[in-house]
Amino acid sequence: MFAPHLPDRHWLNEALAVLEADHNRTGDTHLLRFPLPPQWGVDLYLKDESVYPTGSLKHRLARSLMLYGLINGWIREGTTVVEASSGSTAVSEAYFAQLLDLPFVAVVPRRTSPAKLALIESYGGRCHLVDDAAAVYAEAARLADELGGHYLDQFTHAAAANDAGDTPGLAQSIMGQMRLERHPVPRWIVVGVGTGGTSATLGRYVRRHRLSTGILAVDPEGSAYHEAWRTGDPAVTTGGSRIEGIGRPRVEPSFVPGVVDRMLPVPDAASVAAMLHLRRATGSVAGPSTGTNLWGSFQVVSELVRAGTTGSVVTLICDRGDRYADTFHDDAWRAAQGIDPEPYLTAIEDFLSGTPVLEHV
Incomplete structure (x- = not known):
């Protein structure tokens, strides 16, 4: 027989209230403009998820x-x-x-x-x-x-879990903050793939709202995602990625390849170079997964400019760089790992000097 009374949900209700209060305190994250040559007519925005209390997306x-x-x-x-x-x-x-x-x-x-x-x-x-x-x-x-x-x-x-949330998510936040910009609907949103949840949530959102926004997923060395997406084989396995937070040795269940419009493999040295350039150009100290995002963003910006197309591109600052002070931000550590960002740094600097061609190193 059914119990005559509902179970006690006092602790559950209190726990949910704690989460809601924390969200109310922390608010939303900032959308920052990255400096590009103004004559290009293309705007690049960085959604800074590193400002959350725990420092990351x-x-x-x-x-x-x-x-x-x-x-x-x-x-x-x-x-x-x-x-x-x-x-x-x-x-x-x-x-x-x-x-x-x-x-x-x-x-x-x-x-x-x-x-x-x-x-x-x-x-x-x-x-x-x-x-x-x-x-x-x-x-x-x-x-x-x-x-x-x-x-x-x-x-x-x-x-x-992302889709079940009771508060505006990443996609809604980005589009709301873009509303007053000169190109409010991004031509591309560029994200890395860790669990696959972020690309899935963003991809579903732009389709559901009939937006002309492409989802570009960037994938670091050693990850299984790009090869699986390219071949259509979800059973691909690899050794995994050195770029913490993105890239996996297998295709995770949360990855939805059908909502990803393009994928781009990114060398670790390119990720590090873009991470270092971000610090030089803006003062923002981020981790290497942000560099992966930024390298992919530079690629699509280059394509838009060379095609004579104006518009906007949005990507993410994933986490704080102080977590990598002894690793990716350390010259000696990078040398020991065989990661040389200098050729990619030169390519980025040449690109942003006004010539809209980002050379592959």
Whole structure:
């Protein structure tokens, strides 16, 4: 027989109120213009997701995943929350777990930057390191089962969690902020692919609202996504990417190739060069995934200008560069990794000097 009374939802309601209040405090992120030669008639905008309290685009995703777990009944009072992550998602999830007074365990590759590990721990999370980046999925599921907890599983639930959110998402925010610009509907939005949730959400939005905006997904060295998208084979596997936060050794369930209009593979040295140029040109210190986005944005800007087409391009500042002070922003570390950004820096500087051709190095 059915119980005569509804179950007590006091803790759930309180948890949802905490998330809503946090969102109300943190507000929206800024949309910044990147300096391009004015004679080109093309505008490039950077959506700065690094200004969130946890310093990255993953703040949005973490909140959505936590909300998704709550409303589905997977997360309850005292539930241990577990995630498989290369760093930034776990940082943001640790923040939200602390807000809700929930234990949090991040299963991360051992090569994750020490700065990110320290941030996870600063929010009360525990880091569980694995040597093989491909093993994070199974280990996170095993730990959640062992602890009687919930595996957030960003790689499966990212797109669904983003779409289930009760607040305006990234796509709505971008389009709202573009409303008063001279080219309000972007010709291209350029994003990297980690879980695949961001490209899926943006791609669905522009189709649903019948916008003439293309989605360009940029993919770093070692990632499976571009080859899988190019060949139509979702079973492609690779060794994974050095660019933290994007690029995966396999195609994740949240990736929706049908809403991606183009994909562009990006060398790691090009990602780093664009990251370094961003700092020189604007003072914004970002991570290498932002550089991947920026390199792809320069490519489509170049195409538009050479075609004599005006318009706008939007991309993302994904996270703060201080997390990479000892890695991608360190000359000695890059040299040890065999990453030489200088030829790409020269190409970027030549490009932005007014000649709208970005040479492939």
